[in-house]
């Protein structure tokens with residue numbers, strides 16, 4: 316009898332748990348933030364930016380981020396378009412690392428390595444909409460996600476918060492926070508929007524001018540895994556300390572850019588400039604600053620025949636990504652700034668985008 320009552324109790328709990336969890340608060344939707352000339356749409360699938368509309372130098376608006384027409388396309392997406400990637404963005408060599416004497420084996424999802432958190436990373440889960448306010452001087456949305464101990468092989472429970480806020484003068488602030496609840500764990504979150512400030516359907520970004528405030532890069536092996544060496548950009552096609560047209564320098568590379576820059580301005584939680592992008596034709600300017608130690612510059616080399624918004628097909632170099640983050644594979648390189656987060660000392664990461672136009 317006691318057994319039966321217990322079973323009944325358990326069943327009721329399980330059913331009510333389902334009802335509160337997946338059905339109501341975790342419904343997937345689109346949320347709009349609008350202020351002045353700028354409007355941003357997001358979905359809680361992957362805490363993703365799905366559109367960002369801005370005027371050009373003549374006042375004509377365009378959507379300047381790649382994306383899809385339906386949420387279902389985001390669920391089947393392979394290039395991580397617009398999403399938050401984690402628990403550890405970028406690559407982890409050999410899909411493993413040792414932390415305090417324990418070897419952790421991760422899910423490999425790019426050859427024998429782990430990319431962007433594994434097979435089901437933070438870009439492939441439903442986030443909770445914790446707060447949403449599309450009014451007032453600073454419209455915002457806050458997404459949260461609880462990552463479980465052992466998820467994709469990572470240690471410990473992790474509570475993650477990402478907020479998107481529109482502030483003065485066409486600025487978008489993105490704040491990421493992650494709290495280790497019981498074990499130390501590597502954390503490295505990145506925002507994976509594909510930018511084409513000429514318009515998502517304007518072709519490619521090769522004529523964009525870019526300036527990147529990093530005088531060093533982390534060198535890679537043929538699998539794109541860091542060797543641990545840090546090299547100067549001086550005299551290489553990676554030197555964007557002064558603004559240059561992307562296509563002019565890219566000719567010297569076989570495939571385009573997919574590299575982490577060590578940002579000048581040092582470590583610490585002060586915002587420092589990361590990059591400036593300028594599209595002459597539309598006159599749009601994107602300025603990015605961050606408190607992260609690095610920025611991955613990616614010229615969407617592997618985009619190929621991706622059917623995007625309005626039926627437009629995205630091909631290689633249709634956009635660029637500026638993923639501020641810790642250094643890739645830092646868990647396996649003691650000379651890189653540590654990405655280990657311990658209980659009691661949360662991870663924080665901010666990106667500040669400033670949009671403008673010039674003639």
Ligand SMILES: *[C@@H]1O[C@H](CO)[C@@H](O)[C@H](O)[C@H]1NC(C)=O
Pocket residue numbers: 345346347355356366367368378
């Ligand atoms: C953004 O979302 C709103 C509300 O769902 C919708 O009306 C609008 O068309 C969307 N904007 C873009 C550019 O997709």
Ligand SMILES: *[C@@H]1O[C@H](CO)[C@@H](O)[C@H](O)[C@H]1NC(C)=O
Pocket residue numbers: 415499657
């Ligand atoms: C490493 O392990 C030791 C012994 O178990 C423990 O005292 C220490 O807190 C651990 N450090 C981290 C960063 O987990």
